Amino acid sequence: MSKMKLRSLLAIGSSAFLLAACQGEDASDPAEDPATEEETGTDSGEEAGEETEAVDFSIGMVTDEGGVDDRSFNQSAWEGMQEWGQNNGLEEGDGYAYYQSDDSADFVPNLNQALTDGYDIIYGIGYLLLDSVNQVADQNPDQHFGIVDDISDRDNVVSLTFADHQAAFLAGVAAAETTETGKVGFIGGIAGPVIDRFETGFTAGVAHADDSVEVDVQYAESFGDAGIGQQIAAGMFSNGADVIYHAAGAVGNGVFTEARNRMESDPDNQLWVIGVDRDQEEEGEYDGGNLTLTSTLKRVGTAIQESANQAMEEGFPGGETIAYGLEEGGVDLVEGNLSEEAWTAVEEARQAVIDGEVEVPEFSYSQE
C-alpha cells in the first residue's frame, strides 16, 4: 500500500520535472532568436505598408485603472483609436495598441513600454496620468505624448480637454424639464476637478431651467463599484428624486440596475437615469421600456483621431491645449427619450451656451 502511494507520488513528481524540463527547453529555443523575430516583424510591417497603403504612423494609449471595457471613458477612447486604425489600414498591435494599467504604479512603466514599442504618439487617458506623462515626456523630449482631461505644459505633449460642464448643463436642463417630483439627483465618481465640472454644470442647468427643483449631490468615491452606485441611487429614489444623472463610470451600472428594479416592480412611478460619456441607452432597457432619459457624450475617441490626423498632416500640435466644447461637438447631449418639450428647452439652452448668452460655471470652488 505504502509502496503504491510512493510510486504514484514519484510518478507525479517526475512528470512535473519532465514538464518543467520541456518548458525550459522550449523556452530557451526561441529565446535565442528574438532578434530574427523582430526583424521579420518589421519586414512584414513594411510589406503591409507597400501593399495596403497603410500610413506610416502609429498611436498607443495607456488606460487609467478603469480599463478599456469600462463602458464609458477609456472604452470611448479605445473605440476611437480602433476606428482610426481601421481607417488608416493599420492593425492592432502594430499601428495602434492599448496598455492597461491595473495600478497607479503601472502608469510610468506602461508609458515606457509603449515608448519601447515605438508608437508615434502615446496618449495618457485621464487626469490620473498627468504626472506620469509629464515625467516620461521630460525624459524623452523627442517623443510625442497626449493627455486627456488635463493640461500639460510640456512642449512634446498635446492636451485634450473637454467642456464637460456644458454637456452636464444640458443634462441639468433636461432633468429639470422632466422631473415631476421636483427633485433630481447627481452621483459623482471620485470628487475632483473633472467630476466637479459635471456637478457644477448639472446644478447650473437645473437652476437655469427651474430653480425650484432640488438637486441631491452625492459621491461614490469610486469609478468601479456598481454596488455603491446602487445603494446611493436607492437612497435618492426613496427620498423622492425621479431623475438621476451619474458621472461615475462603472458605478453608474448600479444606478441603472436600481432604476430597472424599481420600474419593473412599480411601472407607474416613472424614474429616469441620465447616462454619461457614451450613449447609455442600452443600459436603460427593462421589461416595460427604456429608462435612459438621455446621455451626455464626451467624444474622447474623436479628439484622439483628430489630433493624430493633425500630427500626420500638419505636424504634432505639441504644447497646445485643444479644448472640445458644445460648439466643436466634442461634448453633447443625445435626444434619447426626452419629451418634445424638454428637447426644445435643451436645444434652446445649447444655442444660448454656444452663443455665449449663458456662461456655464466650470467649478464649484475657485481654482488656485
Add this chain to the structure above:
Amino acid sequence: MLTTNQNRFNALLIPTLSILLGFIFGALLMLLFGYNPIDAYQAMLMGVFNSPYFMGEAMRQATVLTFTGLGFAIAFKAGFFNIGIAGQLLAGWVAAIWVALSFPDLPRIILLTLSIGAAIIAGAVWAGIAGALRAYFGTSEVIVTIMLNYTALHLTNYIIRNVLTTGNTTDRVSDNASLSVGWLTDLTQGSRINMGLFIAIIVVILYWVFMTQMTAGFEVRAVGLNPDASTYAGMSAERNIILSMLISGGLAGLGGAVHGLGTFGNLFTQSGLPSLGFNGIAVALLGLGNPIGIFFSSILFGVLDVGAGFMPNRAGVPDEMADIVIAAIIFFVGANYIIRVALDKMQSNKTAEKGGE
C-alpha cells in the same frame, strides 16, 4: 543533524515547487484558451531582463514588497493575520508626504529621517489599533484590520482634498525629500528604483537579528507558537501582541514612505487599496517567513508584476489572462501547504520503509 539538513532542503524545495507548479498551471490555462504559453512567458521574462529600465522597475516594486512582506511575516510569526498592510502602507505614505511637504527646505538627511520616521509611526499606530483591541478585548484582528483598510483609504482621500490640496494630487516633494539616487537611476536608464532598496536590505538584516538573536524576537515567536505556554513562562501575551503589530505596521508604513517618496514623489487620491499590501502577504508566504526568502520572493513578484505588462502587447495574451496566470502562480505559492504535506508524506514513507528493511 539530518533533520536540520532535511528542513533546510525542504525550505528551498517547497517555494521552488510552488513557483514551478504555478507556472505550469498558468501555461495549461493559456493552452486551454488557445494562447502560446512559451511566447507569453518569454515576453514576460525578456521584457524585464532585456532592459535595464524594466529591471530597475521590477526591483523598485520588489523593494516595497519586501517591506510589506516582512510586515506581514512578523505578525504572522506572532500568530496574527495582519490583512491591514495595505491601509498601514497608505498611512505611511500620507505621513511621509505630509512631513516632506511641510518642511521642504530642511537638509536632506534630516528631512528624510523625519519623513520616514513619521511614516513608520503612522503605520505602527494604524496597526497598533488592531493590536490593542486584540490584546485587551480579544477582537478579531482580521476584521479590524480589514475595516481599518477602508478607513485609511477614505481618510487618505479626505486629507488630500481638504488638508494638503484642493485637487486630487499633491505637489511633488522637494528634491531633499526624494529617495532617488542619481547613479542608480542612470544605471537603469531612468527607472524609479531608489535608495529604498538599500533600506530594504538593511531592514532584512535587522529583521533577522531581531527574530533570531534578541529576546524580544524570541518572545514574539514563542507567543505565536503557543500563547498559553508563553504566558505561563512569564511572557506577557498582551505586550507581545501589541509589539508585533506595531512592528508589522511600522514596516508597512516604511514601505509606504518608500513608495511615496521613491516611486511617486507625491500623493494622489486612491480609487482602491494598493495591491502592494495584499501581494506582501503572498510574498511572506512564499518566503516562509524567512527574511532572506522574503527578499528573494519579492524580487520574483516584482518581475512577475512588471513582466505581466508585456504579455498583452508582445504575446497577444489578453490582459485579463495575464492577470489570471499571475493569480494562479500566487495561488500555488499560497497553497504551498499542500506541497509541504505531500513532501512530508513522501519522506516519512521513505524513512518508514528504511526502518522496515
